[in-house]
Amino acid sequence: METTRNILTISEALYHLIVMMLTLGQGIHSMPVPTDVPMCTASETAQYSLTFTGKWTQAAFPKQYPVYRPPAQWSNLIGVTHSSDYHMWQRNEFASNGVREFAEKGEAWMLMKEVEEAGERIQSVYGILSAPAVVGGTGQMNTQFEVFARHSYLSFIVRIIPSPDWFVGVDTVDLCDGDHWKENVSLELFPYDAGTDSGFTFSSPNFETIPQDKITQITSSFPSHPANSFYYPRLKHLPPIAKVTLTKVKKTNQIISLPVEPTQSNQLPTGNEIEDKLINTPLDCEVSVWSPWGLCKGKCGDSGMQHRTRYILMHPANNGAACPLLEEERKCFPDNCL
Known part of the structure; x- marks a missing residue:
């Protein structure tokens, strides 16, 4: 009988311990308490x-x-x-x-x-x-x-x-x-x-x-x-x-x-x-890519000129880099000349 009573007592103790751990576990889950941050101990608001x-x-x-x-x-x-x-x-x-x-x-x-x-x-x-x-x-x-x-x-x-x-x-x-x-x-x-x-x-x-x-x-x-x-x-x-x-x-x-x-x-x-x-942030000029070269304009048998252009995407501000040339030309020879 004494042995049986001891076994019951141990079982009851384990039961209460499990219940207590579950209860504490739920409490910790609902209100986590970080341990890696400094605690404020100021007494007043x-x-x-x-x-x-x-x-x-x-x-x-x-x-x-x-x-x-x-x-x-x-x-x-x-x-x-x-x-x-x-x-x-x-x-x-x-x-x-x-x-x-x-x-x-x-x-x-x-x-x-x-x-x-x-x-x-x-x-x-x-x-x-x-x-x-x-x-x-x-x-x-x-x-x-x-x-x-x-x-x-x-x-x-x-x-x-x-x-x-x-x-x-x-x-x-x-x-x-x-x-x-x-x-x-x-x-x-x-x-x-x-x-x-x-x-x-x-x-x-x-x-x-x-x-x-x-x-x-x-x-x-x-x-x-x-x-x-x-x-x-x-x-x-x-x-x-x-x-x-x-x-x-x-x-x-x-x-x-x-x-x-x-x-x-x-x-x-x-x-x-x-x-x-x-605070004056410099803003450099931004331009588009060049357009394709245009038609070669000139007399048959002589060199002509063709042009390409680009346009400003962003104007400079606050002493930023100025815009480069927006138009270029080069010599060419007319194609399909009769």
Whole structure:
């Protein structure tokens, strides 16, 4: 009897151990806790002011700069505060359907749905923030948000308008430094391709990328195609197309103000006018290939002349290389002369 009782006791212990392991396993699956990232131990929450500054000028980006239908501008900003186990988007990873819809069309409903589901599933998202669109390539938008130790990261996305599926943004910027919050963070922003549309130029028609590519940063030499609107082979690096500044706000008893609607005053660049004017990206002239040689014109028995032409694809700007000759001629002898 004693042996039987011991066997039952061991069986019961194993049963409870398995149940406990399964329960813990489910908990770990629903709320992953990364161990390879620094933990934030700040005891209080922090409020930050976010200022997005567009630096998309015709001087800095002269190639195919959009001036109408529509002119260069920025969409509204959509962002989240979150923990390290969540990513709104990641470089060299596939864009979600929500990021795709926002990068291509500026529609945020699906992206917000994904954020909401992530918050419910793994409790990794703390808050959603937004800022109004900038009606122009330069200008500013502002908003404020709150973070705390468990959700000390910020991610956001802003669509480049017009474009096939291009955007700027930040992925998982940590605002915490050990046991305290960073006072100021300033980041230069560069264009990204969502990998869902195959257009090369700002005004390219919608042409779905099949199969979908991963999110990649657009550079002065990538994609390596002369038609690419950001293709500047003479540059080692593109100038920043935008900038974001994050400033810790001193706590008061006042309610955080909501972002203001875009107006003429907050669309004008402030504090960056001199800096923007100093950026003058040289744009070399681009010409087409030569046409075939024309008919040989001349008297029978004598040498004649024939011509070929080419035309300008892109006019030079900002002291870029001048256009070469657009017409050539050479001596020839008339064929089929009677």
